[in-house]
Every structure is written in structure tokens, then in C-alpha cells.
Amino acid sequence: MFITIDGPDGAGKTTAAQKLASSLSEKNEIFYTSQPSNSKYGAEIRRLLANTPSPDPRKMTGLFIADRAEHIKSEIKPRLDRGIWVVCDRYKYSTIVYQQIQGISKQSLIEGNQGFLIPDVVFILTVSRVEQLLNRIQSREKSLELFETREIMEKTLMLYAQMPECFPDENIHMIDAGGSADISVKQMLAKLNT
Numbered sequence: 001m002f003i004t005i006d007g008p009d010g011a012g013k014t015t016a017a018q019k020l021a022s023s024l025s026e027k028n029e030i031f032y033t034s035q036p037s038n039s040k041y042g043a044e045i046r047r048l049l050a051n052t053p054s055p056d057p058r059k060m061t062g063l064f065i066a067d068r069a070e071h072i073k074s075e076i077k078p079r080l081d082r083g084i085w086v087v088c089d090r091y092k093y094s095t096i097v098y099q100q101i102q103g104i105s106k107q108s109l110i111e112g113n114q115g116f117l118i119p120d121v122v123f124i125l126t127v128s129r130v131e132q133l134l135n136r137i138q139s140r141e142k143s144l145e146l147f148e149t150r151e152i153m154e155k156t157l158m159l160y161a162q163m164p165e166c167f168p169d170e171n172i173h174m175i176d177a178g179g180s181a182d183i184s185v186k187q188m189l190a191k192l193n194t
Ligand code: TYD
Pocket: 009, 010, 013, 014, 034, 035, 036, 049, 064, 089, 090, 091, 092, 094, 095, 096, 098, 099, 146, 147
């Protein structure tokens, strides 16, 4: 079973993904992982995000896609083949949303991510008001990073909301992350049990 969790910064995605993985590990062997991954491309992405005020969008897109290909091949697929459940924090939906915000066309991003393993279940965390994201981010960081201004967050939420229609054949569930991480996890577990 391949489960991915996506959503804007500040939606509590990483906490919820870890709690989901821990809850599922009571009954299944679980591999928890995230993108950008630890591949050489992932390392380059983190370096660019930390040191470059406006990293080149095409270069970033190429790196995220190369990182995803490598991550699937060397970490995700081998585990799924052994029956291990994989919970992945961020997947192709992040590239389609964030690199669109950086100015790359939706169509070329969808094409660039075509052929990657389709998750059995996709959870996209969302909130109804952008303030909920900003408040969470401001309480954990002194300054806002790339993709963390109010305007960008509104766009991020709007683009994530389009994912079910971009991928009508995929099993995508929008999760209301306005409450605690436990409430988000409860909604995800309910979907997995139906
Ligand atoms: P991440 O390490 O998941 O940060 P966070 O814990 O804040 O979610 O991701 C780092 C940044 O990379 C995040 O701002 C989103 C961005 N990103 C993209 O722009 N495209 C992608 O394909 C992925 C996977 C992440």
C-alpha cells in the first residue's frame, strides 16, 4: 500500500504523516519517508532552498523530478515489492502546485510527472482560512521562507484544491486540517478503513 500526504506548509502535514505512520504500524510494516528525499538531487534542492533567494524554476523542477525518480526506484518500489506499506510526506502534487507558483505551466508539470507510480491513496491536507497556516508557521519560525507569504499560500491552497480534477482517476482525499493533527489523522484512518 502506497500512501502519500501533501498540502501547504503550516497544515501540520509532517506531524500528521508521522502520526498516521505510527498508527498504521500497529498492524503493518511501515516505511515512512519524504520528498525531497535524501538522494543527491534532494541534497541539492535543500541547498538551493536554503541559500538562494529565488532559485531557478526550471532547474528546481528538473531536480524535484529527478529526486522523485531516484526515490521511487531505490527506496519506495523495493519496499512495496516486499509488501511493506510506504507513507510518503509530499509527492508529485507538491511539484505541480509549487513549481506552478514558480511560473512553470501546469501541463508541463503534469507531463513531467507522468509515469511515476500512482499512490493507492493520496491525502491532501487543507484549511478553509489561510490565517490558520500563517499562525502555525509564525509560531515555529522567526522568518517566512520561500512559498510562505500570504498571497502565495492562498494560491497554494487554490492549486491543491484542483488536484482531484487534475487527476480524476486517482484516489485523492481532501482532509480538513483546521483542527489538531490527531483530528487530521482520524479522518485519514477513516478513509483507509472504508
Ligand atoms: P519540505 O522539506 O517538505 O518542507 P516542509 O516540512 O516545510 O513541508 O519541503 C521543502 C520545500 O520544498 C517546501 O516548501 C515545498 C517545496 N517542494 C517543492 O517546491 N516541490 C516539490 O516537488 C516538493 C516535494 C517540495
